[in-house]
Amino acid sequence: MANKKEKKNKYFFENKREIELPTLIDMVFLLLIFFISTLSLSSSGDQDLPTPSRKSFTLPRARGETSVLTDEILSTLLIQVTHVNDNPASPKVVYILQPDEQNKLTEVQALKKVKEEISRSSPDSSHYGIVPENAFEMPGAVRDTTHVFSIIRQNIQEYTEEHLHTPSISNTIEVRAAQDTEFGIINYIMEQCSQYGNLIPKITFRVLSSEKESLVNQEEEESQGGV
Amino acid sequence: MAFNKYDMGRKKPQMLSLIDMAFILLLFFLVTSMVAQMTREEQKLAVPTPENKPGRAQILVQFVDENGFLFLDKSATAIVGQVQNNFGYKSQQWQQQRIVSRLMDDRYFTKTQLLARLKELKMNAANHPEENYFVLIRCPDEIAYYHVIEIIQAVSGLSNINYGCVGGSIEDIQNADDIALVTERDSHGNKRANLVISF
Numbered sequence: 001m002a003n004k005k006e007k008k009n010k011y012f013f014e015n016k017r018e019i020e021l022p023t024l025i026d027m028v029f030l031l032l033i034f035f036i037s038t039l040s041l042s043s044s045g046d047q048d049l050p051t052p053s054r055k056s057f058t059l060p061r062a063r064g065e066t067s068v069l070t071d072e073i074l075s076t077l078l079i080q081v082t083h084v085n086d087n088p089a090s091p092k093v094v095y096i097l098q099p100d101e102q103n104k105l106t107e108v109q110a111l112k113k114v115k116e117e118i119s120r121s122s123p124d125s126s127h128y129g130i131v132p133e134n135a136f137e138m139p140g141a142v143r144d145t146t147h148v149f150s151i152i153r154q155n156i157q158e159y160t161e162e163h164l165h166t167p168s169i170s171n172t173i174e175v176r177a178a179q180d181t182e183f184g185i186i187n188y189i190m191e192q193c194s195q196y197g198n199l200i201p202k203i204t205f206r207v208l209s210s211e212k213e214s215l216v217n218q219e220e221e222e223s224q225g226g227v
Numbered sequence: 228m229a230f231n232k233y234d235m236g237r238k239k240p241q242m243l244s245l246i247d248m249a250f251i252l253l254l255f256f257l258v259t260s261m262v263a264q265m266t267r268e269e270q271k272l273a274v275p276t277p278e279n280k281p282g283r284a285q286i287l288v289q290f291v292d293e294n295g296f297l298f299l300d301k302s303a304t305a306i307v308g309q310v311q312n313n314f315g316y317k318s319q320q321w322q323q324q325r326i327v328s329r330l331m332d333d334r335y336f337t338k339t340q341l342l343a344r345l346k347e348l349k350m351n352a353a354n355h356p357e358e359n360y361f362v363l364i365r366c367p368d369e370i371a372y373y374h375v376i377e378i379i380q381a382v383s384g385l386s387n388i389n390y391g392c393v394g395g396s397i398e399d400i401q402n403a404d405d406i407a408l409v410t411e412r413d414s415h416g417n418k419r420a421n422l423v424i425s426f
Contacts, residue, residue, distance in 0.1 A: 019243070020243065023243040023244070023247070024243075026247055027243075027246065027247065027250065030247065030250040030251065030254065031250070033254065034250065034253070034254050034257070037254070037257070037258055037261075038257065038261075057269075059269065060372075060373030060376050060377075061373075062270075062272050062373075062376055062377065062380055063270075063272070063380070064269075064270025064271050064272040065270065065271055065272060065273055066270060066271045067268055067269070067270055067271075068268075068269040068270060068271060136368040136369050140394075172273060174271070177372065179371060179373050180371045180373075181371065181372050182368055182369055182370070182371065182372065183366045183367070183368055183369070183370050183371065183372040183374075183375050183394070184368025184369070184394055185372070186372040186375070187366070187368065187372075187392055187393070187394050190276065190277050190392055191392075193276045194276050194277055194278060200276050201275065201276055202273045202274060202275055202276055203273070203274055203275075203276055204271045204272065204273045204274075205271070205272045205273075205274065205376060206269055206270070206271060206272075207269070207270055207271075207272045207376070208268070208269060208270070209268045209269075209270050
């Protein structure tokens with residue numbers, strides 16, 4: 001009896017165990033999920049985004065009001081401040097994008113139009129200007145006469161005279177500026193807008209949603225879409 | 228009763244389960260790191276156009292640097308009054324420097340503290356809709372504008388809070404022509420001491 005038990009135990013503990021098939025299948029599925037997720041996440045960066053791409057444009061993080069579509073129609077004057085060639089060490093450049101009369105021009109198309117204008121005409125375009133590196137060391141009166149600040153002033157004035165005839169809560173001018181844009185440039189834009197009083201009651205800044213905001217939105221979407 | 232005693236022996240760790248766990252952990256950290264780096268949605272943030280007309284500000288927010296602020300409200304008048312009373316025999320320039328030094332000691336806030344104070348201000352403004360508030364934000368031109376956006380966002384949203392933005396540094400206040408208390412009557416006819424800084 002004891003010998004039988006010993007043999008049984010010996011068999012139980014010393015016999016070689018074979019590889020279990022369900023575990024192998026688990027591993028195959030895990031590898032499959034791994035490669036699918038890495039493939040899908042790496043390909044999401046290849047979407048056709050406006051230049052500079054929304055991914056690389058370092059906008060401030062704040063809680064915004066409305067989302068911006070990838071290929072949004074330009075509905076108002078947009079002042080875009082970015083680095084030359086998206087290089088953070090390079091000087092800043094200002095693009096001033098105006099909507100067309102039919103309101104069918106997208107941001108990408110408007111930016112392309114300005115760049116074509118630059119390549120055709122001299123760098124003294126009325127919709128493009130490079131911020132001088134010593135702009136904030138100059139006296140304010142001298143700085144206001146530089147090309148870039150002059151075109152900001154002129155374009156805001158022209159746009160207001162042509163399109164903003166009556167005070168309305170929807171009248172606005174948009175600013176899309178890299179996060180490290182100096183306050184002096186933005187303050188100049190705000191000063192110019194404030195001269196028109198109720199004709200430009202608000203200024204719209206492009207921001208990136210903060211982490212908390214994106215998580216809250218995700219939770220809201222899940223709770224609305226969930227069973 | 229004689230129970231069978233199994234000699235359980237030492238159980239060897241299940242290697243395949245361990246490999247499963249390793250892959251699950253790898254997948255978990257990979258996905259979370261990818262999600263953390265994903266592009267956030269671009270949004271529009273509308274702020275009221277600042278009022279940059281000359282006038283009086285009830286609250287002054289002066290950027291000392293990117294994360295330090297001088298916050299002057301009506302309670303700052305007490306500090307100015309104290310210096311003027313205690314050191315009235317000293318020269319105007321000495322008193323002015325003393326005032327600025329005391330204000331920097333007492334009214335210097337970090338961003339977190341400032342945002343908390345502005346939140347209190349908004350609550351007061353919401354509870355007293357008949358009162359109008361004006362916040363003047365002074366910021367050096369070189370500072371990145373997104374710092375100012377955070378402050379503007381903190382004060383905007385109520386119709387009885389207006390704000391203004393001007394360029395200027397703390398040195399302008401330190402070298403101001405005059406910092407004085409002026410007693411005036413407010414809209415209700417009550418006397419109040421106002422801090423006037425002349426640049």
